[in-house]
Amino acid sequence: MKRYAWFIPALVLVTAVLVYPALRTLALSFFHLSLGNGFRLEFGGLDNFVRLVGDSRFRASLVVTGFFTIVSVTIEFILGLLLALAVNGFVRYQGVVRTTLLVPWTLPTAIIAVLWGWIFNDQYGVLNELLIRSGVLHSPIAWLAGPNTAMAAIILADVWKTVPFVFIILLAGLQRIPQDLYEALEMDGAGAWAKFRYVTWPYLMPFVFVSLTFRIIQAFSIFDLVYVMTGGGPGGATETVSVYAYQTLMRYLDLGYGSTIVVATVLLLATVALGLYALLVRRYERLF
Amino acid sequence: MRYFARFFVVILSVIAVAPLVWHGISSVKPAAEVTRIPVTLVPAHPTLSNYAELFGRRAFFSYCLNSAVIAALASIICLACSSLASYRLARVTAQVRSLISSALLVVAFFPPIVFLLPLYEIIRAVRLVNHPWGLIIPYAALNLPMATLLLTGYFQQIPEELEEAAAMDGLTPFQTYSRIILPLAAPALVTTGILVFIFSWNEFMFALTFMNLESTKTVTVGIATLSGAFAEQVPWGLLAAGVVASSVPLIVFVLFLQRRIVAGLTAGARN
Numbered sequence: 001m002k003r004y005a006w007f008i009p010a011l012v013l014v015t016a017v018l019v020y021p022a023l024r025t026l027a028l029s030f031f032h033l034s035l036g037n038g039f040r041l042e043f044g045g046l047d048n049f050v051r052l053v054g055d056s057r058f059r060a061s062l063v064v065t066g067f068f069t070i071v072s073v074t075i076e077f078i079l080g081l082l083l084a085l086a087v088n089g090f091v092r093y094q095g096v097v098r099t100t101l102l103v104p105w106t107l108p109t110a111i112i113a114v115l116w117g118w119i120f121n122d123q124y125g126v127l128n129e130l131l132i133r134s135g136v137l138h139s140p141i142a143w144l145a146g147p148n149t150a151m152a153a154i155i156l157a158d159v160w161k162t163v164p165f166v167f168i169i170l171l172a173g174l175q176r177i178p179q180d181l182y183e184a185l186e187m188d189g190a191g192a193w194a195k196f197r198y199v200t201w202p203y204l205m206p207f208v209f210v211s212l213t214f215r216i217i218q219a220f221s222i223f224d225l226v227y228v229m230t231g232g233g234p235g236g237a238t239e240t241v242s243v244y245a246y247q248t249l250m251r252y253l254d255l256g257y258g259s260t261i262v263v264a265t266v267l268l269l270a271t272v273a274l275g276l277y278a279l280l281v282r283r284y285e286r287l288f
Numbered sequence: 289m290r291y292f293a294r295f296f297v298v299i300l301s302v303i304a305v306a307p308l309v310w311h312g313i314s315s316v317k318p319a320a321e322v323t324r325i326p327v328t329l330v331p332a333h334p335t336l337s338n339y340a341e342l343f344g345r346r347a348f349f350s351y352c353l354n355s356a357v358i359a360a361l362a363s364i365i366c367l368a369c370s371s372l373a374s375y376r377l378a379r380v381t382a383q384v385r386s387l388i389s390s391a392l393l394v395v396a397f398f399p400p401i402v403f404l405l406p407l408y409e410i411i412r413a414v415r416l417v418n419h420p421w422g423l424i425i426p427y428a429a430l431n432l433p434m435a436t437l438l439l440t441g442y443f444q445q446i447p448e449e450l451e452e453a454a455a456m457d458g459l460t461p462f463q464t465y466s467r468i469i470l471p472l473a474a475p476a477l478v479t480t481g482i483l484v485f486i487f488s489w490n491e492f493m494f495a496l497t498f499m500n501l502e503s504t505k506t507v508t509v510g511i512a513t514l515s516g517a518f519a520e521q522v523p524w525g526l527l528a529a530g531v532v533a534s535s536v537p538l539i540v541f542v543l544f545l546q547r548r549i550v551a552g553l554t555a556g557a558r559n
Contacts, residue, residue: 007372010373014433017426021402022402024406095546098546106486106490106539110511111534121524169554172550245401246404266402
């Protein structure tokens with residue numbers, strides 16, 4: 001058996017299902033191909049990209065996606081970190097806690113959207129009921145009908161699902177820190193903050209970057225949660241770029257322009273990812 | 289500090305399961321009670337009618353069966369292809385390996401919508417729309433980069449002397465792989481397989497686009513579109529039952545395989 005023969009099955013699969021489609025999407029972004037022109041493939045050069053620059057709906061979806069990504073990843077990271085520190089330092093039954101917290105992460109996002117959609121329901125939702133009973137609210141809020149509350153609802157559902165992921169990664173990082181480093185600091189009379197600042201944080205740094213990179217990329221491509229929970233509404237207030245691209249491709253059947261939206265999104269995402277990577281490499285070199 | 293930390297962990301653990309518990313409660317309420325205002329926190333007349341409807345009158349069982357078959361076959365194909373590739377990948381020079389690993393990582397991070405339209409064109413061209421293989425192959429490929437990265441890390445830990453010994457005993461490289469390396473790598477294969485299964489079971493966008501018949505829908509699409517048929521009157525009790533019933537297999541997974549799932553996630557993070 002030749003050396004390269006081992007790679008053939010994987011290579012065939014990746015080429016047919018990932019590489020070719022990605023290249024085709026890239027190519028289509030320079031063409032007109034839609035229901036409107038009778039699905040005739042016409043080369044349009046940069047037409048679609050020019051249209052994209054002037055597309056206010058695309059700009060709005062970028063703002064929505066960016067806002068969602070920044071807010072939800074920040075909350076997820078802070079909660080995940082606190083949770084990992086608390087479990088690592090003060091909890092005896094770590095297996096039980098890990099199992100419990102892992103449940104939301106393993107559930108399908110589309111199902112989570114249905115689950116939270118009902119909790120946020122204005123008439124029969126349990127959230128309004130609890131808030132009214134505890135005196136926080138006087139009358140029920142139509143969460144998914146208001147632009148700001150719908151965004152808040154989506155962020156909450158996403159946080160609920162992905163805090164466990166950040167927690168698991170960071171807990172694994174914490175458990176790999178050599179304990180004698182802490183003992184050495186204790187001998188010098190260092191307090192809890194100093195231990196965190198000079199041992200925990202620097203050692204945790206690679207895990208921090210891994211979890212953040214994963215989360216930022218996934219949050220930026222979010223589709224399931226929004227599509228099922230609000231469909232991008234009300235009035236586009238929660239429409240992310242993936243949802244807009246999906247609608248353009250599959251509902252308006254504007255295949256050329258839809259591909260352009262996808263390509264632009266990937267380029268933006270790549271820029272963010274490269275920025276993060278550069279940051280990571282710089283940090284690494286300084287710390288290790 | 290200690291008590292504050294424990295309190296924090298307990299609160300978040302409660303929040304992690306509370307929404308599911310609430311759906312569990314709602315799913316055993318009769319239709320009239322689910323939409324009663326004020327909401328009752330404990331069902332007055334528990335009933336299994338929602339589940340009876342879900343499994344009896346709806347295609348829920350077929351959704352689950354579709355998802356299970358698709359996710360299982362996707363995992364097996366993904367493992368077969370990725371284990372072959374990663375076994376070789378673990379034995380090339382570090383330079384080549386880091387090059388290929390980076391390329392795989394980039395592909396793994398692409399938003400799935402990048403592949404959606406051309407993949408749909410292919411699947412339609414080969415007449416696999418509404419056919420399980422129309423999702424099995426894409427899922428196997430979609431998870432292949434992650435699986436390959438995970439397995440490569442594991443294969444690197446297996447000492448090369450083992451292969452040299454096997455070669456001396458007259459085994460071909462493929463026999464060495466199938467009879468000696470694969471059994472040794474069983475824990476890693478199980479971990480990776482579980483993750484691929486979960487990701488395939490949970491996938492929504494491709495399933496939504498490639499499967500549109502009631503009889504071919506997967507469980508995520510089935511539940512997400514359950515309410516669509518009733519524009520005005522959403523069958524909340526039925527939806528709650530659907531959420532619970534489709535979550536149960538995953539919860540069982542977590543209960544029994546928590547250690548493996550965590551191991552897979554953290555190994556992925558380290559690589």
